[in-house]
Amino acid sequence: MDINKLQRENIKNLRPYSTARDEYKGQASIFLDANENSYGSPLEENYNRYPDPLQLDLKDAISKIKGVPIENTFLGNGSDEAIDLLFRAFCEPKQDNVVILPPTYGMYEVSAGINNVEIRKVNLLPNFQLDLDGIAEAVDENTKLIFICSPNNPTGNSIVRTDIETVLANFKGLVVIDEAYINYAKQRTFIKELTEYPNLVVLQTFSKAWGLAALRLGMAFAARPVIDVLNKVKPPYNINQATQDIALKALQNIEQVNEWIKITVAERENLSKELAALAIVKKVYPSDANFILIEVENALSTYNALVAEGIIIRDRSKVTLCEGCLRITIGTQEENKTLLAALKNTQ
Ligand SMILES: Cc1ncc(COP(=O)(O)O)c(C=O)c1O
Numbered sequence: 001m002d003i004n005k006l007q008r009e010n011i012k013n014l015r016p017y018s019t020a021r022d023e024y025k026g027q028a029s030i031f032l033d034a035n036e037n038s039y040g041s042p043l044e045e046n047y048n049r050y051p052d053p054l055q056l057d058l059k060d061a062i063s064k065i066k067g068v069p070i071e072n073t074f075l076g077n078g079s080d081e082a083i084d085l086l087f088r089a090f091c092e093p094k095q096d097n098v099v100i101l102p103p104t105y106g107m108y109e110v111s112a113g114i115n116n117v118e119i120r121k122v123n124l125l126p127n128f129q130l131d132l133d134g135i136a137e138a139v140d141e142n143t144k145l146i147f148i149c150s151p152n153n154p155t156g157n158s159i160v161r162t163d164i165e166t167v168l169a170n171f172k173g174l175v176v177i178d179e180a181y182i183n184y185a186k187q188r189t190f191i192k193e194l195t196e197y198p199n200l201v202v203l204q205t206f207s208k209a210w211g212l213a214a215l216r217l218g219m220a221f222a223a224r225p226v227i228d229v230l231n232k233v234k235p236p237y238n239i240n241q242a243t244q245d246i247a248l249k250a251l252q253n254i255e256q257v258n259e260w261i262k263i264t265v266a267e268r269e270n271l272s273k274e275l276a277a278l279a280i281v282k283k284v285y286p287s288d289a290n291f292i293l294i295e296v297e298n299a300l301s302t303y304n305a306l307v308a309e310g311i312i313i314r315d316r317s318k319v320t321l322c323e324g325c326l327r328i329t330i331g332t333q334e335e336n337k338t339l340l341a342a343l344k345n346t347q
Helices: 056-066 079-090 107-114 132-138 161-170 224-233 241-251 254-276 299-308 333-345
Strands: 073-076 097-100 118-121 143-149 174-178 200-205 218-222 281-284 291-296 325-329
Touching: 056 073, 056 241, 073 079, 073 224, 079 107, 079 143, 079 174, 079 200, 079 218, 079 224, 097 107, 107 118, 132 161, 143 161, 161 174, 218 224, 254 281, 254 291, 254 333, 299 325, 299 333
Parallel strands: 097 118, 097 143, 143 174, 174 200
Antiparallel strands: 073 218, 200 218, 281 291, 291 325
């Protein structure tokens, strides 16, 4: 893979913004270079200084948990920022295209639209796995990215590993594996494969298992040349200091996160069984994520009945291959009981 051919011409020639702190090396105690407020912040914590643009302390802590070197790690304002930057760095508007595999996470298409990049849709097969022939046919010399979401949102299944490997081995552009829900999956992450595939980008997030959706912190792991391009294109201070501080603190409490993952998976299995026993439920799709896709007799009326009880789920019945389907996030044990009781009442 030639990173120079892959990135947009204007990005190749771009000189990135140089921050005030980029321009000195060594030790200093008086910082009069960035037009900050030298007196402090009207808070207990001080946020008067710009944050580290490359978030090295936070990346170091993430690296200790994930086993991925800092230079192969990019942090974004949610993984949504990484998705957008991949378009901005690698896809020439009105010229390049990307392949997405519906039904899947909606932001790939939205980001493509924002960046004026053609989307080529290759639907998943009825078993929600990859249509490898369809993907091969859709790709041409202007295809820059293929997005594979595994476990997939909204279907919940993991994509067969050997199929992903086939795409990685044959596609000349970047294969973006979105692992937002990987912590709930039986399938192994692809971050251990980074050294094998120069065209692999793995997205993960602090918004799901880590319970930090409000912080907006996402990760992209890839070979050094890809990370270097993302760092060049990103806004200089894309991860604010409060997020860096709080995420560092959260990383010290991984036991709590692992405990919640266990509980969520147990609740998922339990809820799947209970849902399957309801007369209105036609099908419960197996899930590797923290949500379940179900097919019901009448999706809209079930959705509305739950809304009337103050319970919000996601109506996915208009989505490709998901006719009649609802997506339900695994709640607390108490919430799941209330949901089941409400669903029983709708029968
Ligand atoms: C598959 C997938 N990727 C990415 C995201 C967004 O993650 P973040 O909160 O890190 O932007 C979501 C959110 O629902 C998702 O389902």
